[in-house]
Amino acid sequence: MRLVILLSLLFHCSPSSKDGSDTDMDSEPPEDTGEPQTDDPGDDDMFDITGIPDGTLSPFQDVFSKYVNIFGIHILATSTVPDEKLLHAAAVMAEYLDNNEDGTVDDPAALSALTDSYDGSGLVMFGTEREAENIFEELDFDALPDMHLQDLYAEETLPGGSVPGGRFDATLEEVLHLVQSGGFSAVHADLAIENDSLLAQAMDTARGGHFESVPDRYPEEGWYHYDDETCDYECMMVEYFYWGLTSLLGAQDYEGRCEEIAHEWEACTAEQFIETDTALHALLTDPQYKLPTVIPDGNYR
Ligand SMILES: [Ca+2]
Numbered sequence: 166m167r168l169v170i171l172l173s174l175l176f177h178c179s180p181s182s183k184d185g186s187d188t189d190m191d192s193e194p195p196e197d198t199g200e201p202q203t204d205d206p207g208d209d210d211m212f213d214i215t216g217i218p219d220g221t222l223s224p225f226q227d228v229f230s231k232y233v234n235i236f237g238i239h240i241l242a243t244s245t246v247p248d249e250k251l252l253h254a255a256a257v258m259a260e261y262l263d264n265n266e267d268g269t270v271d272d273p274a275a276l277s278a279l280t281d282s283y284d285g286s287g288l289v290m291f292g293t294e295r296e297a298e299n300i301f302e303e304l305d306f307d308a309l310p311d312m313h314l315q316d317l318y319a320e321e322t323l324p325g326g327s328v329p330g331g332r333f334d335a336t337l338e339e340v341l342h343l344v345q346s347g348g349f350s351a352v353h354a355d356l357a358i359e360n361d362s363l364l365a366q367a368m369d370t371a372r373g374g375h376f377e378s379v380p381d382r383y384p385e386e387g388w389y390h391y392d393d394e395t396c397d398y399e400c401m402m403v404e405y406f407y408w409g410l411t412s413l414l415g416a417q418d419y420e421g422r423c424e425e426i427a428h429e430w431e432a433c434t435a436e437q438f439i440e441t442d443t444a445l446h447a448l449l450t451d452p453q454y455k456l457p458t459v460i461p462d463g464n465y466r
């Protein structure tokens with residue numbers, strides 16, 4: 166499983182560094198033609214694909230050609246990404262943020278953290294990982310805005326959902342990484358991606374100890390034992406949150422999947438998760454965090 170939480174090359178780790186030149190909303194939808202702005206996400210316009218808007222995102226115009234704006238979060242895609250897959254990612258984004266699909270983002274503070282920190286947040290979509298690598302080689306990173314970004318590839322984006330006995334729809338993972346790391350964990354101290362937060366404590370239990378880096382051997386008693394050496398402690402926390410929430414919501418519970426992921430995560434059905442990881446389960450279901458309770462299905466409103 167790929168481990169990129171954020172495009173580390175693009176992601177700057179300094180605290181919120183919004184340069185003050187933007188007002189909160191001015192980098193928003195490209196076609197703000199004076200029509201009533203789409204506060205109503207049921208408005209079809211929310212899923213209109215346009216070109217990359219001028220303004221903050223201009224430096225991306227050489228690379229990406231398709232754009233959707235979901236509640237202020239940018240989704241940019243290269244020309245090789247099929248529209249259907251871009252729209253699937255957009256719907257999943259909308260569903261994670263407005264999980265009860267009533268048209269209002271469930272946790273406005275989390276959304277604000279995503280849109281107002283740095284130069285905003287975005288999902289960057291490429292046709293393939295190969296394409297992304299080729300583009301990164303050419304990119305002038307210094308010219309890009311200081312954004313919180315997550316990548317997703319069309320080759321792993323499955324609008325029809327995960328395939329029993331086959332591939333997992335990575336949209337559910339990568340979009341969650343963005344929304345959690347820049348949103349949920351940014352505004353709720355218990356979920357913070359830091360040592361000793363309740364999320365960190367739960368993870369230490371799940372791994373069978375506190376490991377700043379991947380141990381030679383994980384203790385037998387753990388159920389989360391990711392072994393990617395490039396994934397540091399913070400990265401491990403983002404993956405852990407993803408495993409927990411998607412397991413709780415049933416996304417990992419299909420033919421062949423538990424076996425496929427067992428080397429990394431052993432609590433793959435909701436039942437197993439609730440029984441095994443009581444600390445994370447308590448966190449994920451605490452109503453004060455307003456976390457998603459239904460796995461996105463790619464259909465928003
Ligand atoms: Ca809502």
Ligand SMILES: [Ca+2]
Pocket residue numbers: 260266461462463464465466
């Ligand atoms: Ca839905």
